[in-house]
Amino acid sequence: MTLGGELKKARLAAGVTQEELAFKAEISRNYVSLLELDEKSPTVQVLLRICKALGTKASKIISRVE
Numbered sequence: 001m002t003l004g005g006e007l008k009k010a011r012l013a014a015g016v017t018q019e020e021l022a023f024k025a026e027i028s029r030n031y032v033s034l035l036e037l038d039e040k041s042p043t044v045q046v047l048l049r050i051c052k053a054l055g056t057k058a059s060k061i062i063s064r065v066e
Contacts, residue, residue: 004038006061007050011036014054024053 001009011021011032018036022029027046034040035050042050044058051058 001064002038003041003061003065004036006064008036010051010054010056010061014056016054021050021053025049 011018014021016024018032019029022032025032025046026049031040032050035042047058047061051061
């Protein structure tokens with residue numbers, strides 16, 4: 001699975017929309033979409049904010065990608 005796929009899976013498991021995630025992580029909804037489609041890669045700082053907004057650890061997401 002890709003990082004974008006794992007982020008989408010985590011978002012859906014948390015029951016939040018792309019817009020809600022974007023607001024909580026202080027990024028744009030369009031950027032969330034691009035991340036989930038693997039058209040962009042987040043910086044470590046952005047990944048940490050996304051994971052915090054989803055209530056999960058970045059290490060958990062990354063370990064599923066390796």
